Every structure is written in C-alpha cells, then in structure tokens.
Amino acid sequence: MENFEKLKEDIKSLLSSVSSLKELQKVKVKYLGNKGIIKDLLKRIKEIPPQERREYGKRVNELKEFAEKLIKEKENQLKNLELKEKLKKEWVDLTVPPVRTVGSLHPITVTLDRIVTIFKSMGFEVEEGPEVEREDYNFDMLNIPKEHPARDMQDTFYVNKEGYLLRTHTSPVQIRTMLKKKPPIQMIAPGKVYRRDDDPTHSPMFHQVEGLVVNEYVNLRHMKYVIEEFLKHFFETDLPVRFRTSYFPFTEPSAEVDIGCVICNQKGCRVCKNTGWLEVMGCGMVHPKVLENCGIDTDFYQGFAFGVGVERLAMLLFGIDNIKLFYENDLRFIKQFF
Numbered sequence: 001m002e003n004f005e006k007l008k009e010d011i012k013s014l015l016s017s018v019s020s021l022k023e024l025q026k027v028k029v030k031y032l033g034n035k036g037i038i039k040d041l042l043k044r045i046k047e048i049p050p051q052e053r054r055e056y057g058k059r060v061n062e063l064k065e066f067a068e069k070l071i072k073e074k075e076n077q078l079k080n081l082e083l084k085e086k087l088k089k090e091w092v093d094l095t096v097p098p099v100r101t102v103g104s105l106h107p108i109t110v111t112l113d114r115i116v117t118i119f120k121s122m123g124f125e126v127e128e129g130p131e132v133e134r135e136d137y138n139f140d141m142l143n144i145p146k147e148h149p150a151r152d153m154q155d156t157f158y159v160n161k162e163g164y165l166l167r168t169h170t171s172p173v174q175i176r177t178m179l180k181k182k183p184p185i186q187m188i189a190p191g192k193v194y195r196r197d198d199d200p201t202h203s204p205m206f207h208q209v210e211g212l213v214v215n216e217y218v219n220l221r222h223m224k225y226v227i228e229e230f231l232k233h234f235f236e237t238d239l240p241v242r243f244r245t246s247y248f249p250f251t252e253p254s255a256e257v258d259i260g261c262v263i264c265n266q267k268g269c270r271v272c273k274n275t276g277w278l279e280v281m282g283c284g285m286v287h288p289k290v291l292e293n294c295g296i297d298t299d300f301y302q303g304f305a306f307g308v309g310v311e312r313l314a315m316l317l318f319g320i321d322n323i324k325l326f327y328e329n330d331l332r333f334i335k336q337f338f
C-alpha cells in the first residue's frame with residue numbers, strides 16, 4: 001500500500017523534468033497508456049486478498065486521477081509557454097509607418113504611350129487585334145501564301161490549334177480593320193508580336209505599332225510626310241530620315257526607313273555599325289491584292305502602311321544597349337523611367 005505514495009512522488013519528480021509536449025507524451029504513455037503502470041496495477045487486483053481489494057481499487061483510482069490531473073496541468077503549462085514563444089517570434093510593430101513605394105511606368109509603356117499620342121494628334125484611331133491570331137490573317141490575306149519563301153522572313157511560333165499562331169507582326173490588324181470598317185481608314189495598332197529569335201538585339205516577344213491609311217487619294221508623298229513628322233516628334237529633333245527601297249509581300253512599292261544615328265550624330269559608331277544610319281521601320285503602299293482580299297475596290301482606293309519596332313525606338317530614345325534589360329524586371333533599371 002505504501003507503494004502508492006512512492007508512485008505519486010515518482011510522477012511528480014518525473015514531470016518536473018519534462019520540458020516539451022513530446023516528452024510529456026512519453027510520461028503519459030508510461031503511466032496512463034494501455035500497457036502502462038496503472039493498467040498493470042488494475043490487472044493485479046486478482047492477486048490481492050479479497051478483504052483488501054476494495055481499498056486497493058480505491059487507491060489505484062486515486063493514483064489514476066492524481067496522474068491525470070498533474071499531466072493535464074503540465075500540458076497546459078507547456079502549451080502556454082509555446083504560445084508565448086510563438087508570439088514573441090512573430091511580433092510586429094504595428095505603429096511603424098508604412099514604407100511608401102511609388103510605382104513607375106515600364107520604359108516600353110512610356111515609349112508606346114509616346115508613339116500613340118503622336119499618331120492620335122495626327123488623327124489616327126487606335127485598333128487592337130489578338131496575339132493568338134488566325135494564320136490566314138497573319139499570312140495568306142497579306143499576300144504571303146503557304147510555301148511562299150517570305151514566310152521564312154518571320155520564324156513563327158505555331159499553337160496546337162489548326163490554323164492559329166502567335167502573330168509575327170501587327171499587320172494582321174490591318175486585315176481585321178479593313179474587314180470591319182469601310183474607308184476612309186486611318187488607324188494604328190500597338191501590341192505584342194512573337195518570333196523565334198533570341199539574341200542581344202532580338203527577343204522572342206517584342207512590340208510593334210502598325211499604321212494603316214486607306215482613302216481615295218493617299219500616295220507615297222503622304223506616307224513619307226506622316227513618317228517623317230512622327231520621327232521628328234518622337235525624337236524631338238529635326239533628324240535626317242531616309243527611305244530605302246525594300247520588299248514586303250503586302251506593300252508595293254516597299255521601303256525601310258532609316259534615321260541619322262542618334263547615338264553618334266552620324267559620325268559612325270558601334271550601334272549604327274559605322275554607317276551613320278539606323279533602321280527603325282518598314283512601310284509601303286498597300287498591295288492591291290491585300291485591299292482586294294478585304295473587299296476594298298482598288299479602282300477607288302489606295303493605302304499606305306507602316307510598322308514600327310517599339311523596342312528599337314525605346315533603346316534609341318533612352319540609350320539602352322541590350323533588349324533583354326526590358327524583360328528582366330530589375331527594379332533598379334525600371335525605376336529610371338516614368
């Protein structure tokens with residue numbers, strides 16, 4: 001019988017050395033578990049002389065309640081401690097004033113806004129088209145049939161839906177606009193385009209702004225005037241502009257537009273490869289076949305179109321020498337523009 005007092009003392013001293021819930025669980029199993037000391041004592045009731053069994057049972061129950069109570073107390077104590085510890089670790093000072101981070105516009109956005117504003121001031125409307133485009137709008141309707149070598153000029157990303165691709169230029173928006181609206185048309189279409197190209201001056205995704213004017217009287221001189229005006233406003237100087245004959249399947253005649261190198265003022269540098277000139281856009285009179293494809297009567301109407309490379313203009317405007325900087329999202333770079 002005196003063993004019970006000893007057992008109580010054992011529990012007490014054991015619990016005083018417990019410092020975690022995991023350790024406590026071990027003590028709990030040792031005393032209150034299915035194969036624990038107290039279960040064992042209850043089983044042994046058969047070995048006790050009958051007249052003492054009542055008293056023995058009472059003592060075992062008492063011990064059980066004693067153990068349960070002490071273990072519960074210890075458990076609460078440990079849980080409290082754990083909570084305090086957690087609160088201490090996760091403490092935040094709610095009285096600290098918030099850090100004010102002021103956002104800034106991405107240089108491509110700044111450049112696009114600048115281009116759009118200039119053309120709007122000249123009476124152009126803004127049109128949009130999807131980036132996942134119909135293959136016939138991107139190529140066939142623009143006088144680039146399947147198997148035509150001109151398709152190789154723009155290495156294409158195809159998508160796994162028959163007849164669709166990632167548009168390789170903004171020119172399909174010309175088609176969309178002419179199918180939707182009757183002339184006179186005077187629009188620009190800014191947006192993302194995709195090509196399988198990747199080096200310091202080419203990115204698989206980049207931006208263009210398309211331009212299209214269709215009416216009864218437009219000719220090459222109008223096109224030349226609009227493009228020269230645009231470039232002078234964009235660079236805010238009266239810079240030299242030259243038109244070089246070129247080839248695009250959807251324009252005839254076609255030209256590429258060069259500006260006098262803004263980096264070296266035409267003295268010759270790495271950027272202009274010592275030529276003094278930089279190519280900034282393509283343009284031309286809309287090919288009659290393209291107008292016909294869109295149901296526009298070529299006896300009455302003519303058009304001109306152009307396509308500007310936005311990254312190219314942004315690099316020249318801000319003096320950036322690697323196209324990849326636009327897409328790395330390094331805040332130190334991006335924050336220089338607003």
Ligand code: PHE
Nearest residue numbers: 169171282283284305306307
């Ligand atoms: N779509 C042509 C390109 O991406 C540019 C262009 C547009 C040329 C309109 C002429 C007229 O290369």
